[in-house]
Amino acid sequence: MFPNLFIELKRSKSTQQQLAERIGISHSSMQNKLQGRTQFTLKEMRDIQAVFADCSLDYLFSEYGSKRNLP
Numbered sequence: 001m002f003p004n005l006f007i008e009l010k011r012s013k014s015t016q017q018q019l020a021e022r023i024g025i026s027h028s029s030m031q032n033k034l035q036g037r038t039q040f041t042l043k044e045m046r047d048i049q050a051v052f053a054d055c056s057l058d059y060l061f062s063e064y065g066s067k068r069n070l071p
Contacts, residue, residue: 001035002034002060002061003062004060005048006034008060012051014051019051022051023047025044048060
């Protein structure tokens with residue numbers, strides 16, 4: 001799920017653990033959300049978008065790969 005989010009993580013050389021810490025959730029919770037077992041809250045999505053400020057929510061949380069959108 002969320003291939004664009006994985007692309008941006010890789011591009012920024014950040015780990016899932018680091019992103020989880022930045023938005024205030026556990027690494028296991030982040031893994032569950034990225035694998036589609038649980039859903040991100042709107043606050044978590046906005047916090048992630050703030051980390052990747054040059055990317056839109058639609059781009060980051062698309063379930064399909066797409067071109068990078070500016071907010």
